[in-house]
Amino acid sequence: MAEDLVLDTAIRDWVLIPLSVVMVLIGILRYFVSKLMRSSQVPDPKIVKEGQVIVRARNxxxxxxxxxxxxxxxRRVxxxxxxxxxxxxxxxQAQNAQAQMFSDPNMAxxxxxxxxxxxxxxxxxxxxVNFFFSGFVAAKIPFPLTQRFRSMLQNGIDLSTVDVSYVSSRSWYFLNLFGLRGLFSLILGEENAMDDTQRMMQMSGFGFDPAKETHGC
Known part of the structure; x- marks a missing residue:
């Protein structure tokens, strides 16, 4: 039978909240650092035009x-x-255009x-996180979960008797790592929170299939 735990409020104050705040601050700092490190270059008018055509086709x-x-x-014709x-x-010609994009030293x-x-x-x-907070049960999900979520929520805790809804500190780190994009969108704006690789693919048309865009309705 799954064991029901009572979490100490000190874990909330010294593990859960500090870990969440640090993850948010690191995400914001990483955005500004990457923005400062990004080389300033005039965009190629041809690439911008192709990107706008792709946006129009998707619309x-x-x-x-x-x-x-x-x-x-x-319009499809x-x-x-x-x-x-x-x-x-x-x-x-499509592959040659992509190879030319990747050969740009500034982009690389x-x-x-x-x-x-x-x-x-x-x-x-x-x-x-692994050094200071390893082994902590940091939080509890307010609804029941099945056993398949145990490996995702209890990373670093080898106790099969603990209820699946409890979240370890290491798993809380991964949840924050992959789940804070919505918060960053509110803080930095949707456009600024977008991944740079995704923005680059949208501008250059990588992974774009014209047949799917115009015939996939």
């Missing part, structure tokens, strides 16, 4: 049900016809700085 797909079918078909469509890319340096600004703080924070 067309999202609003396909709100315009007449004839209007949608004419405008984007995807094989003669002069804005989204049509001849075979063999920005990606390296971004990785360093993420990996180093996360490594130091995890070492801090």
């Amino acid at each position: 067309l797909r999202a609003g396909a049900n709100f315009i007449p079918p004839k209007s949608f078909r004419s 405008y984007f995807s016809n094989e003669e002069n469509g804005l989204l049509f890319v001849p075979k063999g 340096m920005d990606m390296m700085k971004k990785n360093l600004s993420m990996i180093i703080p996360q490594t130091l924070t995890f070492a801090w």
Whole structure:
């Protein structure tokens, strides 16, 4: 039978709250550090234009049900016809364009700085949590959970008799690490909280399939 625990209020004051506050502060500090490390460069007008075309095509797909079918078909042809469509890319050229983007030394340096600004703080924070707070039961989920959540919520606690709804300090670290994007959106703004890699893919069109954007309605 699962064991019911009574959590000391000192754990809330000296483990749960400090860990949450530190994770938020590190996320904000990491954003500003990565912003300072990012090299300033004038965006390529061609890349910006292609990104805007992709946004227009996605808006067309999202609003396909709100315009007449004839209007949608004419706009789809405008984007995807094989003669002069804005989204049509001849075979063999798409991969070369992506290779050219990755060959840009400024972009490669920005990606390296971004990785360093993420990996180093996360490594130091995890070492801090693992050294000072290892083995603590930090919180309790206010609703029952099944056994499949035990490995996710009780990392670092090897007690099968503890109820699954209790969360270890190490698991609380991972929950904050992957679940604070909404809070960062409120603090920094939705655009600023967006991952730089995701923004880069949207601007360059990486992973973009014109057929899905124009025919996937």
